[in-house]
Amino acid sequence: MTVHRNFPRTLLPIDRWAEIIGMDPRHFRQVTTSLIPQTSCAKVWKQYSWQEADAVGRYDVADAIQQAERTIIQNLGYKLLPVWESAERVRTPKPSNPELFRIYNYDPRGYYLAVRAKWGHFIEAGQEAKVIEPNGSAVAIVYSSEGAGTYTETATISFATTVTDVNELAVFYPGESGADEWEIRPLASVSISAGIATIKMWRHQLVLPDLIEALDPEAVDGDLDAGFLTTVDVYRRYNNPTTQVTLIWDPNIFNCNCSGDSDCCPVCGQGTQAGCLMPKNYEAGYLMYRPATYADGEWTSADLACARNPDQLLMYYRAGLQDMSQARPTVEMDPQWERAVAFYALALLDRDICDCAPIKGVSDKWREDLARQTSAGSNFQISDSVLNNPLGTSRGAQFAWNMIKERDRRLASPVRY
Numbered sequence: 001m002t003v004h005r006n007f008p009r010t011l012l013p014i015d016r017w018a019e020i021i022g023m024d025p026r027h028f029r030q031v032t033t034s035l036i037p038q039t040s041c042a043k044v045w046k047q048y049s050w051q052e053a054d055a056v057g058r059y060d061v062a063d064a065i066q067q068a069e070r071t072i073i074q075n076l077g078y079k080l081l082p083v084w085e086s087a088e089r090v091r092t093p094k095p096s097n098p099e100l101f102r103i104y105n106y107d108p109r110g111y112y113l114a115v116r117a118k119w120g121h122f123i124e125a126g127q128e129a130k131v132i133e134p135n136g137s138a139v140a141i142v143y144s145s146e147g148a149g150t151y152t153e154t155a156t157i158s159f160a161t162t163v164t165d166v167n168e169l170a171v172f173y174p175g176e177s178g179a180d181e182w183e184i185r186p187l188a189s190v191s192i193s194a195g196i197a198t199i200k201m202w203r204h205q206l207v208l209p210d211l212i213e214a215l216d217p218e219a220v221d222g223d224l225d226a227g228f229l230t231t232v233d234v235y236r237r238y239n240n241p242t243t244q245v246t247l248i249w250d251p252n253i254f255n256c257n258c259s260g261d262s263d264c265c266p267v268c269g270q271g272t273q274a275g276c277l278m279p280k281n282y283e284a285g286y287l288m289y290r291p292a293t294y295a296d297g298e299w300t301s302a303d304l305a306c307a308r309n310p311d312q313l314l315m316y317y318r319a320g321l322q323d324m325s326q327a328r329p330t331v332e333m334d335p336q337w338e339r340a341v342a343f344y345a346l347a348l349l350d351r352d353i354c355d356c357a358p359i360k361g362v363s364d365k366w367r368e369d370l371a372r373q374t375s376a377g378s379n380f381q382i383s384d385s386v387l388n389n390p391l392g393t394s395r396g397a398q399f400a401w402n403m404i405k406e407r408d409r410r411l412a413s414p415v416r417y
Contacts, residue, residue: 005213006173006181007047007062011069011081012333012341013185014061015205020342021362023354026222028058029204030212033222035151044219047212056353061345068345068400071391072337075404078120078285080337082320082330084128084239090115090313092289102309105290112278112288113309119319120285123330125244125277127316128237130170130178135159136234138174143203143225151222153203154188157232161197166190167330168238171199173209178235190328203228239318242294247273247310264306273305277317289313340400347396366396 007014018028026033030044049057073079093113095102106112139157146154163169169190176182188200206229207220220227249264249271264271273291276299280286291302304310326332333341343366346353353363371393391397391404 006179006209007059008066009180009183010062010065011079011083012065012338012345014058014065015202016186016333016338017061017065017342017345020339021346021353021359023359025202026204030207030217030220031204031222031227032219033151035149035223046217051215051217054351056349056351060349064345064348065341067348068341072341072344072400072404075390075401076407078283079320080341081333082121082123082318082322083119084126084316084318085117085119086127086316088118088315088317090117090315092310092313103307105304105309111280112290114280114286114288115313115315117285117287117315117317117319120283121319121321122279122282122285122287123318123320123322124239124241125287125315125317126239126241127243128318129240130235130237132178133159133161133163133169133234133236135161136236138231139234140231141206141229143228152225155201155203155206155228156198157201157234158196158198159234160195161192162195163197163236164192165238166192167328168236169197169199170235170237170331171201172233172235174229174231174233176233178233184232186332187328197234199234206232243274243316244277245275245289245316246314247275247289247291247305248312248314249306249308250311270312271306273302273310275302277315285319287315287317289315336403340403343396344391344400345396347392347394366394366399368395369393370395370398 015025015028018025026036028045030046032044043052043055046052046055046057048059049055051057069080092105092115093102102113136159139159142156143152144154144156145152157171161169169192170178171184171187172178173182173184184201184205188202189198190200191198204222208227208229211217211220211227251265251270253265274293275289276292276294278288278290280288291304292299293302294300320330321334321337322329323332323334326334346363346366349363349367352360354360371387387393389397389401391401
């Protein structure tokens with residue numbers, strides 16, 4: 001069995017990155033055709049930089065996008081797309097007097113105590129669940145031409161489904177067990193009507209893995225179907241609400257039986273209890289917690305197992321920015337943030353991406369160091385705020401930083417809970 005490896009998953013799909021900087025998407029995906037004149041760089045892109053001397057590969061682009069996203073997100077305080085967070089550990093609120101501890105998990109006003117999650121723009125509590133659709137295994141692809149020419153650019157699949165939310169359907173390379181790095185993104189369109197799902201993709205996204213990862217890869221002939229997938233797998237990705245928070249108690253001999261026969265204080269362990277999360281402030285990420293049990297689709301109230309407020313929490317939730325103007329807001333990024341990530345990632349690449357004049361011009365613009373000074377007198381008069389930009393002094397970094405400053409990191413006024 002051949003083991004394939006794709007580039008790492010990013011919030012911004014690499015095909016959108018190529019589109020934003022003005023690159024021919026077929027050329028970026030290693031595909032050529034005699035029906036369309038070559039308008040980009042002289043050579044097609046390869047998956048890895050070692051496959052072409054002195055050339056940037058798609059894997060390098062994905063790494064740069066990941067780095068750009070990580071830096072922007074850390075400065076914003078929220079993800080640019082909804083993401084599931086798993087087992088996020090946080091300490092619970094403590095009295096100002098360290099000699100005291102809380103008996104109850106609510107405040108004097110009767111509200112449940114809240115903690116601040118690491119990421120804002122809370123959507124829902126729970127864990128990511130991903131299962132293959134009953135009719136989604138090895139779904140046949142139909143290739144067609146929807147443009148004015150004869151080039152076959154569109155890939156369409158149709159199958160029966162019980163899913164009603166188009167945000168939940170995800171398409172993957174076949175036989176890869178739904179691994180995130182093999183998801184086909186972005187999708188051209190997703191629709192569900194009368195129990196039939198119809199999904200359209202771009203043909204150049206479906207090049208066979210063996211042609212991508214060859215030691216000496218060649219351009220894929222887009223005039224023939226031989227170099228492209230014939231089937232794909234479709235999964236349903238959704239939120240499973242059954243696990244939301246685990247309440248944790250540190251061992252305390254004064255309010256639990258530490259002989260080991262109590263769930264509150266197991267020997268050499270911590271007491272735990274299941275619970276649920278409730279948002280107090282969606283944007284800032286303040287979440288209330290309480291003990292509860294889940295069965296048959298409903299939560300049932302429970303008492304604190306250890307008769308006092310827990311010391312720690314393990315939280316499971318989904319959070320991230322949603323652009324409600326998009327057809328699929330949980331998987332399609334705000335176009336403004338797409339541009340910020342794309343230009344900043346371009347500035348993070350170690351080498352020029354192309355010697356083609358139009359693309360090189362875009363690359364040079366966003367990679368330009370605004371703090372550069374040369375003996376020829378080429379320099380920029382910039383403020384200290386630009387020099388102190390935590391993202392760097394490139395034009396791409398400055399563009400992203402300006403976007404961050406426009407969006408208030410603390411969207412809600414600081415409130416003590």
